[in-house]
Amino acid sequence: xxxxxxxxxxxHHQDVTDPETKEVVGxxxxxxxxxxxxxxxxxxxxxxxxxxVHEVWIIRRANKTPRTWKNAIGALMRKGVLEYAExxxxxxxxxPGQHAVYRIPDLCPDPPHDGRQGHCTYQVRVTQQVTQSAExxxxxxxxxxxxxxxxxxxxxxxxxERVTQQVTPTPLSPQTPLLSLADAVAERALRAAGLDDxxxxxxxxxxxxEDCRPRTPAWWRSVAENGDLPAHVARWRAQRTAAxxxxxxxxxxxxxxxxxxxxxxxxxxxxxxxxxxxxxDAIGRSA
Numbered sequence: 689x690x691x692x693x694x695x696x697x698x699x700h701h702q703d704v705t706d707p708e709t710k711e712v713v714g715x716x717x718x719x720x721x722x723x724x725x726x727x728x729x730x731x732x733x734x735x736x737x738x739x740x741v742h743e744v745w746i747i748r749r750a751n752k753t754p755r756t757w758k759n760a761i762g763a764l765m766r767k768g769v770l771e772y773a774e775x776x777x778x779x780x781x782x783x784p785g786q787h788a789v790y791r792i793p794d795l796c797p798d799p800p801h802d803g804r805q806g807h808c809t810y811q812v813r814v815t816q817q818v819t820q821s822a823e824x825x826x827x828x829x830x831x832x833x834x835x836x837x838x839x840x841x842x843x844x845x846x847x848x849e850r851v852t853q854q855v856t857p858t859p860l861s862p863q864t865p866l867l868s869l870a871d872a873v874a875e876r877a878l879r880a881a882g883l884d885d886x887x888x889x890x891x892x893x894x895x896x897x898e899d900c901r902p903r904t905p906a907w908w909r910s911v912a913e914n915g916d917l918p919a920h921v922a923r924w925r926a927q928r929t930a931a932x933x934x935x936x937x938x939x940x941x942x943x944x945x946x947x948x949x950x951x952x953x954x955x956x957x958x959x960x961x962x963x964x965x966x967x968x969d970a971i972g973r974s975a
Contacts (some may be wrong), residue, residue, distance in 0.1 A: 692801060693727040693735060693792055700795040702901065707768040714901070715767065716894045717871060722760045723769055723792070725750045730792055736773045740787035756944045761790070762960020769795065873905040877912040881921050891948040891955070895924045928952060939965040 701723070702714040715723065729746060730737050747757045764770040772779035773789040782788030795801070874893045883889050900920070902908060911917050928951040935953060942956050942963035943949030949956050956963040962970040 692732045693730055694724055696795050696801040697723050697727055699801065702903075703797070704767060704769055704795065707766075713767065714898075715769065717874075717897045718760070718890070718894055719764060719767065719769075721871075722750055722752075722757075723764055726761075726764070726770065726790065727792060730790075734773075735792045735794075737790045741790065742787075753944060759944070759957050759960050763957070765960075769793065873908045877908050877917055878921065880912065881917045883921065885947075887946050887948050891946075891952060892921060892924050895927070896920050899923075936966045936968060936971060939963060942966065 697720065701720045703712060704714050705711060706713045725746065726737060726741060728749075729739065729741055741761070742754065742757065747754055750757055750760065752760060761770065769792065771791050771793060772781055773791040774780065780786075780789035871893065874896075875889055878889050878892055883892060896902070900907070908917075911920065928948075935951065938950045938956065942958040942965070946955045953962075953968055956967040958964070964970045
């Protein structure tokens, strides 16, 4: 089980860069969840998957159909966070009698990733938030032994009692990643805001996540409590409406029957690739 890879995905999913433009694009909520499922079925040393990743139980864990799971794997490969493993210079794409083997490249800028307390050795060293141990890259200890780092309710070091810093991280469970909590909070908030279609809720969560980059479930709670969520939903609807007139008519064969494909080209995917019949990019290339 790739526990270290799971932690790395959680820490660096928003640092993913486009393989061609090198711009930071990050992973959507759905893409992050899919990569976590694959990371659970990968070896921490080789970073390669073991066994077929299209087993029924894995597809169920990913909350996908066989077709959408195949599309999801293709999307991760296009973003450069998943690739075929190689044996003797040959990509392990799979063939009858042999399953494909995938590899998750390093997401951490300074591997191997540590992941203690939500930070990796790269982040801690650059920001100089704590003193590093030269041997392991872990926090070297408190400046005052046994006392802990000073902190008050607001994180200020002045005029407050010391609290002991946690050194050993709580083990992560791939069955209950942080992501699932964010999804649950977001879904409840959107249902309260008037959305009830499962597909629209997922599309709206992905769009708001890409637009606002919420880092914790608390963001969704705060936006909902402040009464700002309807404005985000309205912008999402406006974007869909504005995009609809310029889009080719949806062929109805791609997108795994997702009605959002009528107005959002991102869902017009067939076998992991832009649909050649109705995706604007694919049509443009063939024109």
